[in-house]
Amino acid sequence: MSNEYMGYFAIFFSAIFTQNVLLTYYLGMCPFLGASREVKTAAGLGTAVTLVMTCTTVLNYIVYKYLIVPYDLEYLRFIVFIIVIAAFVQVAEIVIERLSEKLYNALGIFLPLITVNCAILGVSLFMVIREYTLGLSFFYGLGSGLGWMLAILAMAGIRQKMTKSRVPGPLAGTGIALIIAGIMAIAFMGFSGVIKG
Amino acid sequence: MKKRSKINEYIYTLAFTVVMTAICILGVSFAYQQSKAGIKLNSELFTKRAVLSAANIPAEGSPEEIAKTYAENITVSKHGDKEWYRTKTGDYVIPVTGTGLWGKIDAVIGFDKTFKTITGISFTANNETPGLGARITEKWFCEQFRDKKSPLSFVAEGTKSDKDNQFDAITGATITTSAVRDMVNKTAKEAPGMVWSGK
Amino acid sequence: MAQAKTKDIMLDGIFRNNPILIQVLGICSTLAVTNVLKNTVVMGVAMIFVCAFSNFFVSLLRKLIPSRIRMMMEILIAATGVILVDIVLKAHLPDVSRQLGPYVGLIITNCIVMGRCEAFALSNPPVASLIDGASNATGYALVLVVIAFIRELLGSGSVWGVKILGAWWDNWSIMVMAPGGFFVLAILLWVVKGLYSREAEK
Numbered sequence: 001m002s003n004e005y006m007g008y009f010a011i012f013f014s015a016i017f018t019q020n021v022l023l024t025y026y027l028g029m030c031p032f033l034g035a036s037r038e039v040k041t042a043a044g045l046g047t048a049v050t051l052v053m054t055c056t057t058v059l060n061y062i063v064y065k066y067l068i069v070p071y072d073l074e075y076l077r078f079i080v081f082i083i084v085i086a087a088f089v090q091v092a093e094i095v096i097e098r099l100s101e102k103l104y105n106a107l108g109i110f111l112p113l114i115t116v117n118c119a120i121l122g123v124s125l126f127m128v129i130r131e132y133t134l135g136l137s138f139f140y141g142l143g144s145g146l147g148w149m150l151a152i153l154a155m156a157g158i159r160q161k162m163t164k165s166r167v168p169g170p171l172a173g174t175g176i177a178l179i180i181a182g183i184m185a186i187a188f189m190g191f192s193g194v195i196k197g
Numbered sequence: 198m199k200k201r202s203k204i205n206e207y208i209y210t211l212a213f214t215v216v217m218t219a220i221c222i223l224g225v226s227f228a229y230q231q232s233k234a235g236i237k238l239n240s241e242l243f244t245k246r247a248v249l250s251a252a253n254i255p256a257e258g259s260p261e262e263i264a265k266t267y268a269e270n271i272t273v274s275k276h277g278d279k280e281w282y283r284t285k286t287g288d289y290v291i292p293v294t295g296t297g298l299w300g301k302i303d304a305v306i307g308f309d310k311t312f313k314t315i316t317g318i319s320f321t322a323n324n325e326t327p328g329l330g331a332r333i334t335e336k337w338f339c340e341q342f343r344d345k346k347s348p349l350s351f352v353a354e355g356t357k358s359d360k361d362n363q364f365d366a367i368t369g370a371t372i373t374t375s376a377v378r379d380m381v382n383k384t385a386k387e388a389p390g391m392v393w394s395g396k
Numbered sequence: 397m398a399q400a401k402t403k404d405i406m407l408d409g410i411f412r413n414n415p416i417l418i419q420v421l422g423i424c425s426t427l428a429v430t431n432v433l434k435n436t437v438v439m440g441v442a443m444i445f446v447c448a449f450s451n452f453f454v455s456l457l458r459k460l461i462p463s464r465i466r467m468m469m470e471i472l473i474a475a476t477g478v479i480l481v482d483i484v485l486k487a488h489l490p491d492v493s494r495q496l497g498p499y500v501g502l503i504i505t506n507c508i509v510m511g512r513c514e515a516f517a518l519s520n521p522p523v524a525s526l527i528d529g530a531s532n533a534t535g536y537a538l539v540l541v542v543i544a545f546i547r548e549l550l551g552s553g554s555v556w557g558v559k560i561l562g563a564w565w566d567n568w569s570i571m572v573m574a575p576g577g578f579f580v581l582a583i584l585l586w587v588v589k590g591l592y593s594r595e596a597e598k
Contacts (some may be wrong), residue, residue: 024574026427030507075229075483076222078501079475083218086468115467118505125498130300130324170589175582182578189573210462217457217469221476228480232487239490324497329431329572331495355563369569 008139011132015143017191021119022151023184028119032152033177042156046149048110050142052092053120056085057141060124061134081124086115119148154184245271247319248282251290251307253343276391288316291388295380298372300324302333306381312389315381318342323373330373341365347385349378402527409531414539415508427540427581429499431572433556436544438492439499440537442481444530446503447512449477451529455517470513475504508536543580547571 021027028049035045060081068077093111097104114120123144127137158180167176242260245267249256254270256263271290274283282290287310295302302323307316318339325331332338341364342349351366351374352358358365366374409415429435450473454461461469482500485493493500503509512532517525548554551571553561570576 026574026577027502029427075479076225078479078482078504079221079225079472082471082475082504083468086471112467115471116505116507116510118502121505122498122502125501129498168586170593171582171586175585175589178578178582178585182575182582185573185575185578186570189575206462210464213460213462214465214468217472221472225476225479225483228483232483235487236483236490239487243490322494326573334495368567369573 008135011136012139012143015140016147016150017188020147020151020185020188021123021144022148023181023188025122027122028117028148031113031117032148032155032181033174036152036155036177037159039153039156039160042152043149044106045110045113046152048107048114049117049119050145050149051107052085052089052111052114053123053145053148054138054141055092056088056120057123057127057137057144058134059084059088061127061132061137064128065134077125077128081121082115085120085124089115119144151181151184151188155180244321247305247321248290250319250339251305251317252282252284252288253307253316254284279391286310289388290316291384292321293380293384295376297323297325297376298330298370302373302376302380304377304380306384308385308388312385313346315342315345315347315385318377318381325370325373329367330370332367332370333373333377338365338367342381348382351375351378401524405524405528406531409528409533410535410538414535415511415532427543427577428574429496430540430544430577431547431551432495433541433544433548435492435495436540437537438485438489439496439503440533440540442478442485442500443503443506443508443537444533445481446474446477447509447533448526448530449480450474450509451512451517451525452522454513455520455522455525458518466518467510470510471504474509474513478504508532539584543577543584546580547576551576 015021018024022029022032031045031049035041063080063084064077068074068080073080089111093108096108096111123141127140132140155177159177162176171179238260242263245263246256248271249263249267252271254266256266270285271282274281280292282305284290288307289310289312290305290307292303292305295304302325303321304318305321306318308314309316320334320339323331323333325333344361345364346361349362349364352363354365354368356363356365364378429439450470453473454470457469478501481503482493485496485500509529512525512529516528520528545555548556549561550568553559553565553567568576571580
């Protein structure tokens, strides 16, 4: 309950901007670097991450509160969280496949990758450590997902524009992507202070 | 025939999952049971060291020695529903929770028996950024609170202020530093009243 | 013969095919702790253990694991390794464990652990896999230690918590904050790739 006064909006806002999981915690870097060459791919992956992150954070909160804590199984939480995430991704894949082929082609192909996205597990672990309530967990998960999506979309946009730029040879590809990410991180830090945490 | 083997495959997959999960969980549980006592001892020792440090009682050496120093000097006193620590000389060590940038910050703050002077502070738990806000646990930061008087304000890191109502902030962690300042000032203001209401 | 092969696997993982610098894998979770050298070293050691551990067991079970749940099982094994590390840290290095917080848990989803399981352990015998996992993680840890050294030196004027730059040094706060990590890694990549390509030209 220690975060009562921060309110849902503050958590939501800071998860997207000032405390972006990707730009301040480096979570989910691999797909960020790997899938940010095209805006279309980035958008698909970003949406899938947001969906999975929001749902798994809430699911993990429920599992943690009603299963792990009462039975004193704190030390097992890594395993339990990752199983919940993997199981959710599997189920989501099946459901989306049945629901609409179009949606599956847009989102489904990214789902298997998501289980190993550090950001998903990371958000669940942070949620536990910061002792969020159910409502806060939901907004934190949603905000982090949107923040991640925003970052990868911006990155993909910049990289597309940059295809014609001349980058020093050894820096091309990942190197320049990292420098862009660094500058983006500085820009996002500019949002701090907008809401007093 | 083909259908049958598919069912078999399902059963095999399921059984494999269950067996593997069981083995992993059993292994981990065994390891946890083995070191449970050690972990508990560590966290008790950690609290004891924090309390002693906040009361400005030197505590060095082996775990046994620290436990001995603690037993000789500290008693637990009840104030309302709160548990405070008191030293042999009558000083108070009060557990406080504040809100930092990320979430709660737990600390124990020591005051002399008149609540005028701070004897020390140590942080028992925080979720601040490593290398920034989390530097509140560093020795120089905690040490500078000794013999200071509330209400405190902070000045830029490296100032090494010798005024008794100022302390050095941590660069890049203003929110965390403000949280610490508020924790100390609030406790110094409210604690004297609580001593009486506790009785 | 066998010895030469072992040496090859090790060199590959640590230098020739370094996971961060050449494959650019697995910078996710661990980069976050590279603003303090001591934490980085502990994370590196934990990483080496988990990677070797999961590679070994995945390889041991490679013929038994049904392909449908292969990834699940790899994660399960990695998670077991991570929990063991977490317990050991809590019992023996409580201060460090307190500082690392959730980052230890994030080793589970580190791409290198999964990547080596998929690329090497599934098609190689256990001992070779163990060496492969350990050397890849070592290569990874070495890069992190270099980054941490630079960041701590420039950001806090200290190494391993000991101040070595005097009062004249103005700390570069940006180094301790997230963007610093990106920049240092990018520059490191630049330097190493530049050296490699120069060597290749010769």
